[in-house]
Amino acid sequence: MTGRGSGGGALRIRALRREFGSFAALEGLDLDVPAGEFVALLGPSGCGKSTALNLLAGLLEPTTGTVSLDGRRIDRLPPEKRGIGMVFQNYALFPHLTVADNVAFGLRMRGCPKPERAERVRRSLDLVRLRAQADRYPRQLSGGQQQRVAIARAVVVEPRLVLMDEPLSNLDASLRLDLRTEIRALHQQLGLTTIYVTHDQAEALSLADRLVVLRDGTVQQVGTPAEVYERPANAFVAGFVGYRNSVPGELAAGVFDAGPLVLRVGGTGSTPPDGGRVVAMIRPEDLLITREPATGAGNEVPVDVRVCEYQGRSFAVEGTGPGGRVLHGRSDQPVRPGERAVAVVAPDRIRVFAAPEEGARAGGAALLAGREPS
Amino acid sequence: MRAAGPAGATSDLDHPEAYRLTWRDRARQRGLTPTLWLVAPGVVFMIVFFVYPLCYGVGLSLQGTGGWFSAYRDFFANRLVNDHGSRESILITLELALAASIVNVALAVPVAYRMRGTVRAKRTIMAVVLVPMTLGTVFVASAMKEFLGPSGWLNRALLHTGVVDQPLQLVGNFTGVLLSLVFTGLPFAFLLMVGYTSGIDPSLVQAAAVCGARPAQRFWLVTFPLLLPGMTITFCLSFVLAFGVFPSATLVGNDAGPTRVLSKIAYTEYSYGRYPTASAAAVVMAVVQLAVLGLVLWGRGLLHRGPTTGGKG
Numbered sequence: 001m002t003g004r005g006s007g008g009g010a011l012r013i014r015a016l017r018r019e020f021g022s023f024a025a026l027e028g029l030d031l032d033v034p035a036g037e038f039v040a041l042l043g044p045s046g047c048g049k050s051t052a053l054n055l056l057a058g059l060l061e062p063t064t065g066t067v068s069l070d071g072r073r074i075d076r077l078p079p080e081k082r083g084i085g086m087v088f089q090n091y092a093l094f095p096h097l098t099v100a101d102n103v104a105f106g107l108r109m110r111g112c113p114k115p116e117r118a119e120r121v122r123r124s125l126d127l128v129r130l131r132a133q134a135d136r137y138p139r140q141l142s143g144g145q146q147q148r149v150a151i152a153r154a155v156v157v158e159p160r161l162v163l164m165d166e167p168l169s170n171l172d173a174s175l176r177l178d179l180r181t182e183i184r185a186l187h188q189q190l191g192l193t194t195i196y197v198t199h200d201q202a203e204a205l206s207l208a209d210r211l212v213v214l215r216d217g218t219v220q221q222v223g224t225p226a227e228v229y230e231r232p233a234n235a236f237v238a239g240f241v242g243y244r245n246s247v248p249g250e251l252a253a254g255v256f257d258a259g260p261l262v263l264r265v266g267g268t269g270s271t272p273p274d275g276g277r278v279v280a281m282i283r284p285e286d287l288l289i290t291r292e293p294a295t296g297a298g299n300e301v302p303v304d305v306r307v308c309e310y311q312g313r314s315f316a317v318e319g320t321g322p323g324g325r326v327l328h329g330r331s332d333q334p335v336r337p338g339e340r341a342v343a344v345v346a347p348d349r350i351r352v353f354a355a356p357e358e359g360a361r362a363g364g365a366a367l368l369a370g371r372e373p374s
Numbered sequence: 375m376r377a378a379g380p381a382g383a384t385s386d387l388d389h390p391e392a393y394r395l396t397w398r399d400r401a402r403q404r405g406l407t408p409t410l411w412l413v414a415p416g417v418v419f420m421i422v423f424f425v426y427p428l429c430y431g432v433g434l435s436l437q438g439t440g441g442w443f444s445a446y447r448d449f450f451a452n453r454l455v456n457d458h459g460s461r462e463s464i465l466i467t468l469e470l471a472l473a474a475s476i477v478n479v480a481l482a483v484p485v486a487y488r489m490r491g492t493v494r495a496k497r498t499i500m501a502v503v504l505v506p507m508t509l510g511t512v513f514v515a516s517a518m519k520e521f522l523g524p525s526g527w528l529n530r531a532l533l534h535t536g537v538v539d540q541p542l543q544l545v546g547n548f549t550g551v552l553l554s555l556v557f558t559g560l561p562f563a564f565l566l567m568v569g570y571t572s573g574i575d576p577s578l579v580q581a582a583a584v585c586g587a588r589p590a591q592r593f594w595l596v597t598f599p600l601l602l603p604g605m606t607i608t609f610c611l612s613f614v615l616a617f618g619v620f621p622s623a624t625l626v627g628n629d630a631g632p633t634r635v636l637s638k639i640a641y642t643e644y645s646y647g648r649y650p651t652a653s654a655a656a657v658v659m660a661v662v663q664l665a666v667l668g669l670v671l672w673g674r675g676l677l678h679r680g681p682t683t684g685g686k687g
Binding site: 057078090 | 575577578580581582583584585586587588591595596599600681682683
């Protein structure tokens with residue numbers, strides 16, 4: 001922790017797989033993380049992201065596959081020999097030790113001499129702004145402070161790799177934002193290689209240099225936050241990063257046809273499948289609900305407004321489109337439930353993906369995933 | 375004060391009189407609700423079967439033939455009927471009870487520690503460990519007397535296989551009583567310890583491992599300190615159970631010699647109709663027991679007594 005970009009090792013994961021009985025929690029993860037990078041594993045619960053993290057920590061044995069850190073195989077080492085730091089979802093601070101002793105624990109295990117230990121504990125408590133609380137016990141601290149102690153405990157040993165297992169999900173909303181910024185700042189300052197597990201796309205997008213989107217133990221997409229956000233690889237990823245509207249239908253010659261609902265699509269950027277069964281996905285932000293549409297703005301779809309929520313700058317509107325399809329959009333002026341309005345969406349704001357094999361069910365799953373708290 | 379609306383307030387809200395608190399409201403604000411009557415049977419039971427006999431016994435012990443404390447003087451001067459050393463039996467009882475409860479806790483902790491989380495055949499293991507508790511002490515003692523006796527199965531098996539050439543002396547002495555106390559007390563200690571070990575958040579041990587602690591360090595630096603308060607409670611309860619030992623001391627021990635426990639002395643005195651000295655023995659027993667418990671619980675005050683989880687669960 002002497003300065004920017006000092007710490008962190010290069011992580012290399014090859015065909016990492018873990019089965020529980022006949023169920024594969026993680027099937028074949030390949031990932032190269034250069035030194036100092038911040039990678040987020042993103043996915044809904046049960047997607048294998050926590051399994052992956054526990055495999056890296058050594059808390060689980062992989063069924064097959066290898067993990068190496070700075071060229072050294074670590075996948076068969078017990079956790080205490082891996083030289084990593086970890087932050088747990090429930091903080092996992094030792095309740096019988098003071099804050100300073102909690103932070104010093106890893107240094108003690110490494111046989112760090114006492115004066116140096118005290119100095120390093122002090123510095124890392126300064127880093128998380130908890131120096132004044134050094135002699136308190138964890139139960140005397142707030143949740144946010146406890147998690148900052150856990151972060152200090154993880155980074156004080158200057159690990160080659162830091163693992164974070166949904167560290168913010170037990171905190172309330174405003175604290176979560178503060179600590180998120182703090183984690184980002186800390187990473188920029190220390191440059192530690194970090195693997196961060198979360199189900200919250202906003203957290204992943206704002207923190208990570210690179211995202212790995214997982215589903216049912218398989219990797220869906222690896223890319224920078226911008227790539228994943230703007231060019232999701234499939235309908236599942238799109239649903240997860242905010243494409244809340246998903247309409248199954250058919251695509252032919254730039255026209256999306258879902259029975260009563262017909263949309264012009266174009267310039268999508270993603271590679272649309274040539275014809276056949278597809279899903280069209282639209283972000284609520286790109287679907288403008290209005291009473292009198294400007295002509296030529298894009299596709300116009302009649303909607304019956306069901307719910308209108310005030311959200312400060314605009315209104316979130318839920319309505320029923322042609323064929324009884326539920327649509328989520330936004331509006332600049334309040335609309336009343338029961339009112340007939342028009343949903344306008346530009347052709348280039350519609351993403352078209354090959355329909356998932358499971359058909360309508362997967363579309364529903366994507367919708368559900370998109371609703372996870374952000 | 376105005377917020378509390380008694381029953382009368384609903385009919386006449388505007389009238390200031392309606393906001394005045396009745397004695398019932400005040401009682402309720404102090405936590406005195408009608409449900410408190412549920413405590414009554416327990417209180418009556420305590421008074422009739424604990425407080426009164428205790429006072430009566432203490433009073434009785436002060437009515438010795440030779441003045442206020444003569445019964446105690448007799449006790450400590452070894453002047454009781456059928457005397458085998460009443461002063462010494464304080465030590466004997468203490469030794470037995472301490473040894474039994476230490477062995478019980480020491481054996482219960484590792485088993486209970488292994489049993490937290492998912493273990494194959496957990497229910498079977500639990501059943502096997504808990505069965506001895508369902509057997510009475512008298513039953514266990516008489517069975518042990520047969521099994522561990524000089525011509526019991528164990529000694530015969532050991533003699534036949536040539537492990538020993540003399541039968542082991544396992545009954546009629548301290549060892550016999552200790553074995554019987556462990557046999558009946560261990561399930562109890564184990565049950566208590568399972569509660570304490572499973573109360574420790576498993577992620578604490580994982581956190582210690584990731585921090586670089588080897589398995590032994592994880593146990594001694596994290597699990598053990600968090601278990602200590604539970605261990606002291608288990609120790610205290612085992613101790614109380616073992617201290618009053620009577621059937622096994624008589625059946626598998628030798629109550630005229632090495633296992634002459636305090637309860638046996640009190641019993642003998644009573645059976646000779648010498649109530650003051652019998653009560654004195656019982657009071658001595660209670661005082662010694664309370665002293666040990668007090669010491670242990672005082673020591674516990676120096677330990678960590680907070681939560682055994684590392685944050686929000």
